[in-house]
Amino acid sequence: MTIDELAKGVQEGKRRHLAKAITLVESNREADQQTAQELISKVRSSKETIRVGISGVPGVGKSTFIEALGNLLIEEGLKVAVLAVDPSSPATGGSILGDKTRMETLSSKDEAFIRPSPTSGTLGGVAKRTRESMMLCEAAGYDVILVETVGVGQSEFEVASMVDCFLVLMLPGAGDSLQGIKRGIMEIIDILVINKADGDQEKMAKNAVTEYQNAFHLLTPKYDGIGVEFLTVSSIKKKRIDEAWEKIQGFISALKEKGIFEAQRKEQELNWFKRLVEDEVLRRLWGSETNKEKAAELVEQIKKGEITPVKAAYDFLSSEISR
Amino acid sequence: MSDNSSGKENWKKGVEKLLKGDKAESLNRQSPEGFEIQALYDSEDVSNRNVDPGYPGEFPFTRGPYSSMYTQRPWTIRQYAGFSTAEESNKFYRQALEKGQKGLSVAFDLATHRGYDSDHPRVVGDVGKAGVAIDSVEDMKILFDGIPLDKMSVSMTMNGAVIPIMAAYIVAAEEQGVSTEQLSGTIQNDILKEFMVRNTYIYPPQESMRLVSDIIEYTSEKMPRFNSISISGYHMQEAGADSALELAFTLADGLEYVKTAVESGLDVDAFAPRLSFFFAIGMNFLMEVSKLRAARTLWAELMKEHFEPKNQKSLMLRTHCQTSGWSLTAQDPLNNVVRTTIEAMAAVLGGTQSLHTNSYDEAISLPTETSSRIARNTQTIIQEETDITHTVDPLGGSYAIESMTHDLKEKAKTIINEVMEMGGMAKAIEEGYPKQKIEEAAAIKQAGIDKGDITIVGVNKYVNEKEDPVDILDIDNTGVRDGQVDLIDEIKAKRDKVATKEALLAITEAARSGEGNILDLAVEATRKRATVGEISTALEQAWGRHTATNQTIKGVYESVYKSDKGYQEIKSKIDAFSEEEGRRPRILVVKMGQDGHDRGAKVVATAFADMGFDVDVGPLFSTPDEAAKQAIENDVHVIGVSTLAAGHKTLIPDLVKILKKEEAGDIIIVAGGVIPVQDYDFLYEAGVSAIFGPGTNIPKAASKVIDEIRAQKA
Ligand code: B12
Numbered sequence A: 001m002t003i004d005e006l007a008k009g010v011q012e013g014k015r016r017h018l019a020k021a022i023t024l025v026e027s028n029r030e031a032d033q034q035t036a037q038e039l040i041s042k043v044r045s046s047k048e049t050i051r052v053g054i055s056g057v058p059g060v061g062k063s064t065f066i067e068a069l070g071n072l073l074i075e076e077g078l079k080v081a082v083l084a085v086d087p088s089s090p091a092t093g094g095s096i097l098g099d100k101t102r103m104e105t106l107s108s109k110d111e112a113f114i115r116p117s118p119t120s121g122t123l124g125g126v127a128k129r130t131r132e133s134m135m136l137c138e139a140a141g142y143d144v145i146l147v148e149t150v151g152v153g154q155s156e157f158e159v160a161s162m163v164d165c166f167l168v169l170m171l172p173g174a175g176d177s178l179q180g181i182k183r184g185i186m187e188i189i190d191i192l193v194i195n196k197a198d199g200d201q202e203k204m205a206k207n208a209v210t211e212y213q214n215a216f217h218l219l220t221p222k223y224d225g226i227g228v229e230f231l232t233v234s235s236i237k238k239k240r241i242d243e244a245w246e247k248i249q250g251f252i253s254a255l256k257e258k259g260i261f262e263a264q265r266k267e268q269e270l271n272w273f274k275r276l277v278e279d280e281v282l283r284r285l286w287g288s289e290t291n292k293e294k295a296a297e298l299v300e301q302i303k304k305g306e307i308t309p310v311k312a313a314y315d316f317l318s319s320e321i322s323r
Numbered sequence B: 001m002s003d004n005s006s007g008k009e010n011w012k013k014g015v016e017k018l019l020k021g022d023k024a025e026s027l028n029r030q031s032p033e034g035f036e037i038q039a040l041y042d043s044e045d046v047s048n049r050n051v052d053p054g055y056p057g058e059f060p061f062t063r064g065p066y067s068s069m070y071t072q073r074p075w076t077i078r079q080y081a082g083f084s085t086a087e088e089s090n091k092f093y094r095q096a097l098e099k100g101q102k103g104l105s106v107a108f109d110l111a112t113h114r115g116y117d118s119d120h121p122r123v124v125g126d127v128g129k130a131g132v133a134i135d136s137v138e139d140m141k142i143l144f145d146g147i148p149l150d151k152m153s154v155s156m157t158m159n160g161a162v163i164p165i166m167a168a169y170i171v172a173a174e175e176q177g178v179s180t181e182q183l184s185g186t187i188q189n190d191i192l193k194e195f196m197v198r199n200t201y202i203y204p205p206q207e208s209m210r211l212v213s214d215i216i217e218y219t220s221e222k223m224p225r226f227n228s229i230s231i232s233g234y235h236m237q238e239a240g241a242d243s244a245l246e247l248a249f250t251l252a253d254g255l256e257y258v259k260t261a262v263e264s265g266l267d268v269d270a271f272a273p274r275l276s277f278f279f280a281i282g283m284n285f286l287m288e289v290s291k292l293r294a295a296r297t298l299w300a301e302l303m304k305e306h307f308e309p310k311n312q313k314s315l316m317l318r319t320h321c322q323t324s325g326w327s328l329t330a331q332d333p334l335n336n337v338v339r340t341t342i343e344a345m346a347a348v349l350g351g352t353q354s355l356h357t358n359s360y361d362e363a364i365s366l367p368t369e370t371s372s373r374i375a376r377n378t379q380t381i382i383q384e385e386t387d388i389t390h391t392v393d394p395l396g397g398s399y400a401i402e403s404m405t406h407d408l409k410e411k412a413k414t415i416i417n418e419v420m421e422m423g424g425m426a427k428a429i430e431e432g433y434p435k436q437k438i439e440e441a442a443a444i445k446q447a448g449i450d451k452g453d454i455t456i457v458g459v460n461k462y463v464n465e466k467e468d469p470v471d472i473l474d475i476d477n478t479g480v481r482d483g484q485v486d487l488i489d490e491i492k493a494k495r496d497k498v499a500t501k502e503a504l505l506a507i508t509e510a511a512r513s514g515e516g517n518i519l520d521l522a523v524e525a526t527r528k529r530a531t532v533g534e535i536s537t538a539l540e541q542a543w544g545r546h547t548a549t550n551q552t553i554k555g556v557y558e559s560v561y562k563s564d565k566g567y568q569e570i571k572s573k574i575d576a577f578s579e580e581e582g583r584r585p586r587i588l589v590v591k592m593g594q595d596g597h598d599r600g601a602k603v604v605a606t607a608f609a610d611m612g613f614d615v616d617v618g619p620l621f622s623t624p625d626e627a628a629k630q631a632i633e634n635d636v637h638v639i640g641v642s643t644l645a646a647g648h649k650t651l652i653p654d655l656v657k658i659l660k661k662e663e664a665g666d667i668i669i670v671a672g673g674v675i676p677v678q679d680y681d682f683l684y685e686a687g688v689s690a691i692f693g694p695g696t697n698i699p700k701a702a703s704k705v706i707d708e709i710r711a712q713k714a
């Protein structure tokens, strides 16, 4: 398939082409990377879309929530793309990806495109591939992009930095989880959803909302005049999923009204540009053979106490700042 | 004691001399169950364990539930069978009964198991294939035509669609002139293990438990000679469980059912005597004999402790057994006669009440007339040509058997306690605990076989170079389906539509409200000619269909295999591929149709991931459309279809067609599972690149798959 054929297929919304394009973006081969950039510039669209990040601890019900939400969106006439990112790169071997088994109905619908991605050993990490895959999905005509990621490592922050709305799922039983909540996460949440509010956990979930509300009260809001939204749902029983969607839409409209929406997307791109430059500089810095040698030499000297770390750093930088 | 110990010391010295310096203890082995199998047991081992096996027919029934056991009447030869249409199966049953079989055991097809009528679009590949197709009471009447249901004990393996099938059986009998009081037999009705390993569930767990307890209630009132449930460990062992896991999870399931029935208001003695059990008997002869003895002992103790029944019969574990199909090979299949004989002996020496022996073509297809005859005769020979039935519990008092019975019982108790701490079996299943344990055991076993640590004659040792193909039973599933569809149409045209509809609505209503006995209502609807699928749907309308949470494990297979050189070579080959290709080889392991055999798919998936593939696992029960869509979106190199229930000739060509239509004809298809060699050419022509049958060495298969991807790219 030529790049033009691929681009055309993506723009026509062909599943096969979109899938191949994502593979290209995800590829570790340098040559593929260049082709991928070409492709992305060809297909860039200005379509109005909503990008939602969905995060939470393993087993909190992200996939089940997406199954419920996605089906609802399709009923409303929207096309939904789901990118499931698994940042836990296995110590050895490949990944085993079972997310779609929890999105059984959604994954069989024509209006849905679901792509789980292993991340073991990819260039640029979670953020790069997901951001570009997201653009491809938009070019292929999907209206809402849902990005599922487990709250592990930096992946949540990376996902939060590429979506319009960042939604975190929590389990009922707030007292315990409040302490377990990762540093910095509270600051990036737009909507907090307590899942599994069914059976004997329903009441506990309600109490959790109150506790979270109190805890969030003390924070400075992420945006002026737009507070964090809270609600309880049962993804499995499909309860209050419609409310979750209303909250997402409400949040997006608020961003738009205040003129934040577009500005934020622009800013995300600029940050992304900076990040890329920094990553690339670092990669080249540590990747070049002469630099590796020089660094190794200096490390030895530091170990032996022949040179101070600061001096070594200056020596290193003045000897070789690669192209 | 001192005499004994000097005897033991002498024995040890003797052994150590033979071992030329190694300790006698070095001959002891660790069993997969997690306790030590001693090279020698003596009276001290028995007395240290405080074992007193007592007498048969007496608490705790270690030596048998009945005092006379086989000396009075041997176990019941009960062969599990069913295929194609009710007519065909009926013919087969009648022949078997003439030839020495004593009870019937019905195998339903997978469409029926999952509550679909034969005309449902999701079951095109399944109708009549792996069991008999039953859509309505009319089929059920044909199934038992000429078989007097007041005299014949009938066992039915049905769990998911248990309500319409029980109802069809009851109404078929009624129309034969037989009342419910006269019916004898067993309904499996064990839904918990479906969520764990057998996979023919329909509704969510809680709702399903309501059905179990409605059936217990109904039978305890109206069917005094009928076993309301068959609490099954068999399927757990076949899915990979060792004897301790099988024993523990089965008894824990049993406790959960008793608890549910008691909570619904029944007196324990009103139903506990009608609980029956079902175990698998594999090749570990001594362990399996011990398992049945341990099961009886432990059940009696547990029931006494938890429910304090007044009737002794409530403490008594009666069981059916089946020899292990998993232990049988597609290679050199006549070896399977020997295996089955050994397993049958273990079942009998363990004191089973009834037995199914497998056919030698088990790993190839459904049994033929010849292979079923040999299977049945395996039992008639033991019963009538040997002296095994002349003495009750002939192994009782054996130092080894008594010690192992004790050790296994203790091990199982520990596991049951863990389950209790989780809040009982229903909770444990919800958390996926037993399933995970079983899948880990299966992966370890597979790695042991692939590596050659575990011998399977004809598969990884003493291989027969030139195999002759065996005759197979092939079912024309399109033919069966067409016939069934006609019959359904006829029934629907003739019945009183309004009355049927009302009866079905009553079922949905009862499901919603929690009031009334659903089996009672289903019997009424069946009299009005509602079909199996319609009754299932009536319940589904209230409760929905359950979808399983697919768990995956990683690293277990490799943990056994790591040190192996060949294994490392395959890993390097895969890594090299990934380097070149810019990503890991990606495979979708998929199950299509209603085939719920997922042991192979799970083992292959986890092993492939360990070796370096990125593996997508599809949900159970996919249609070819869904499988194709997932493969395309995930942009896999390969689709690996795992197929065991004979849907391959319908489903795989469909998949190929859809892929082509979606411009994805370059995705490679490989197939694995129970596929008779007679079908290989058909599949190759349809577009399958490679076929991996039972006994496949997984690293070799992985290597072959990489070659296929390379060849495709070239
Ligand atoms: C275990 C088993 C069960 C277990 C399944 C547990 C589970 N969760 O999987 C239980 C007891 C529940 C069961 C039930 C039934 N079973 Co069953 N079962 C078997 C049995 C004995 C072994 C299968 C197995 O797991 N082997 C071990 C695994 C590791 O091997 P495997 O799947 O073959 O996989 C290997 C290769 O084939 C290959 N491979 C397989 N897939 C793939 C995929 C890829 C990508 C690759 C590379 C390789 C590969 O590699 C693997 C490793 O070596 C077979 C007979 C046999 N000996 O094969 C019958 C068998 C499959 N069952 C059969 C039947 C009929 C049933 C029932 C439908 C009976 C009924 N009417 O109720 C039920 C219903 C189950 C359901 N929901 O579908 C029939 C099918 C008949 C047919 N094909 O015509 C068989 C063939 C027995 C027989 N001869 O009658 N069964």
Ligand SMILES: Nc1nc2c(ncn2[C@@H]2O[C@H](COP(=O)(O)OP(=O)(O)OP(=O)(O)O)[C@@H](O)[C@H]2O)c(=O)[nH]1
Binding pocket: A056, A057, A058, A059, A060, A061, A062, A063, A064, A065, A099, A102, A150, A195, A196, A197, A198, A233, A234, A235, A236, A237, B549
């Ligand atoms: N009771 C209840 N269980 C739920 C609900 N949502 C999800 N679950 C269950 O929680 C388990 C995990 O659900 P998933 O959707 O796979 O969770 P996840 O967060 O995507 O998990 P990972 O992808 O593994 O991180 C499954 O067993 C679900 O059935 C809910 O609303 N109520």
Ligand SMILES: [Mg+2]
Binding pocket: A062, A063, A064, A099, A102, A148
């Ligand atoms: Mg998930």
